[in-house]
Amino acid sequence: MNRIATAASEEPSYLGGEHSIKSWLLTKDHKRIAVLYLISVTLFFIVGGIAALLVRLELLTPAGDLLTADGYNRAFTVHGIVMIFFFLIPGIPAVLGNFLIPLMIGARDLAFPRINLLSWYLYIVGGLIAVVTILLGGVDTGWTFYTPYSSVYANGAVVLTGLAAFVAGFSSILTGLNFIVTIHKMRAPGMTWFRLPLFVWAHYATSLIQMLATPVVALAILLVVIERAFGFGIFDPAVGGDPVLFQHLFWFYSHPAVYIMLLPGMGVMSELMAAFSRRRVFGYHIIAFSSLAIAALGFLVWGHHMFVSSQSPYAGLVFSILTMMVAAPSAIKVFNWTATLHKAEVRFDAPMLYALGFLGLFLIGGLTGVMLGTLGLDVHVHDTYFVVAHFHYVMVGAVVMAFLGGLHFWWPKMFGRMYPQLPARISAVLIFIGFNATFFPQFVVGYLGMPRRYWEYVPEFQIYHVMSTMGSFVLGVGYLLPLIYLLWSLRYGEKASENPWDAVGVEWLTPSPPTSHNFHETPTVVWEAYEHEMFPGSEVASGRPAAVPSHSRLAEAD
Amino acid sequence: MNHSHTAESDARLFHQFADMEQQHESWSLGMWVFLASEVLFFGALIFSFLLYRSVYWPTFLEGTHELDLVIGGINTAILLTSSFTMVLAVYTAQNGNHRMAAFWLIVTSLLGLAFIGVKIHEYGLKWEHHLIPIQGLEFEWHGEHPQQARMFFSFYFTLTGLHALHVLVGILAIWVVAYRVAKNHFGNDYMPVEIMGLYWHFVDLVWIFLYPILYLFRA
Amino acid sequence: MNQQQTHHPEHHIGLGTYVAVFVALMVLLVVTVAMIHVDLGRTGGFIVAMLIASVKALLVMIYFMHLRTARALTRLFVVFGFFWFAILVVITLSDYLTRAGWPPRV
Incomplete structure (x- = not known):
């Protein structure tokens, strides 16, 4: 521990140095921007979470008593828009990706630090517009903005909400652009494509989707905004427009967007599996390519959201078959992670518990996704709670588990402090239990016929809704706990060493927290991904405890 | 390749890059990736327009006849010329002649302004002919399907409006670059001009497709 | 020169x-x-x-x-842009070309 303190005293960490608010708000350091993002996505998570609790409380009883019908529509719309555009999409890439990609590939920063800061400001502007919209009473369109409801009939500030999503999309495009260029052009000597951590591969695939899909939804939402503001008739059937065209443009982005949320989570999973089973990830190349396959195939299946629109049944058939295909690369990842664990000495530290939670929840979410991709079954359960449960298992269960797992894994690196293990483990278990308690009953009640977005329901469904609401409180406590002990650790936590988990990766050669410029000298990578034997920061390699100042170790690597 | 960078160009090196070559390649790739994204943005809109046009073509044909072929053609010529002057700016910047580079950049931006001017004139004509499809304004159409005509003009204004917005952003950016080139802030580093050029040519490229689909399908 | x-x-x-x-x-x-x-x-x-x-x-x-x-990489991203646009067009058309009720009666 002392030696770390010495290393830190030579050059201040990125957290030290200037402390003024201005130095944070004008920072071009990818690590500080990641922290800004962490704070802001957490705030939006709380906003979206409050809306979710309102929805769950309303559904506790069959009668619509807590909220008005209109208020209920607005609550689930706020929940959806905030959680998707302001938490899940930027979540892992803009926080963990931003912080880690330059560190993992041995770069001093992202290729475009000023654009990185600009992307945070755009995110904040979009977020503020969203908050203003909420204060003005919100909208009731659902996060999907379906026309002609959104463009003609809906109440509330559709124009403002659309602008919020549009600006947030711009921010997302700039983040993706930055990652693509950084990963192509900024890798350290020796860091070949097949030595990249799988986290970086996953983010590369994510960035491609962000670049190629986001402009289309930006356009679709812009057209809705124009149509509503000026009365242009592009999607309005009353003047010959086709509302299904909006759905095509919307889902061309919004299905791949599921992978914008999920792929970075899968990247986190690969890192956690390797670190806590202390071995190389089984089938490295296959996992790397499966990320690209998911990104590419994810673009071919959007029509499975539109089986019961007036879309052609022949197109539906094709979309259904293609949907089966996109399940394959996801399954490959799950098999490879499981194989990594096989006969390994697995350590069950808190991050690993989150990772195992991801495996369980993603399995259920993924398999029910295949069920829903089947055209015949989807017609039966379309727009029911079965769908709600499915996408929450993937987008909340799996992705938030991965986000928290990654945050617990790299927290010591980001802030130089360890958090207490016991509450972290308890919270991982609580979230797993609470999540299943909340959403598993929704599969059942959905299959029985409970439609989504309904404010009242028949009394025989109440038991499932009560279970779900109870579960959501357990889940809420599970999400609140990390907020408490992680903040506590910032001041009282034990100081973290450079490589507290004995993991492999360039980021573990830097001090915890890293210095502003990341590296004293550019590291040279001589080890394969996750290979302990050649990794200079590993206990196996050096035979020494993992607390040697980084520059000396980097010199050895040369 | 000759890598004898002068001290001047090394002063232009941003801290995150190892050398000027890496910096240049990153900038260039970054702009191209952004333009790939723009292809999808305009592409989706143009596709939507063509989709409706294939269905409502008789009315859209009448709409096309309301647009002035000559005005559109002049604007196309203006933009093509501005692309040429932009290329001259890049060329002179490459040759280290920063004064001429700044001159050609300004010429390019003036041609951009001329394009906007013609566009405003054209919008004015639509106003006079009551062809603005905004709610509350009178929309006069003597053909059979005024609703479809509204849709045609909705697309006309959206397509040309978003394009004009890109032109305006380009003009502002050119002024910033031109100012810095004139002050010789970039020294031997011509890449800022090159990157500016990529964006400007893309805006020209969009118009190369907008002109035929809006003005030329008259048969 | x-x-x-x-x-x-x-x-x-x-x-x-x-x-x-x-x-x-x-x-x-x-x-x-x-x-x-x-x-x-x-x-x-x-x-x-x-x-x-x-x-x-x-x-x-x-x-x-x-x-x-x-560079080849630059060209690759140009191809990406147009290829993904082609995906959008082809798959969306697969709906419109086979949909009953399209084109709408006017």
């Missing part, structure tokens, strides 16, 4: 080429406008106009935007 000109040979295309491309673009503009007097039918006229526009776009990209001398 002065010294700086060898600085970044990868972007160097001669002035003569630029002028030739500009002239070609203007000629193609005249040609495409003139084509409206040739009766090629609705589809034929569309195809010819789009072909001419594509040639113009390619000229701009290859010469003015220096794709001719660009």
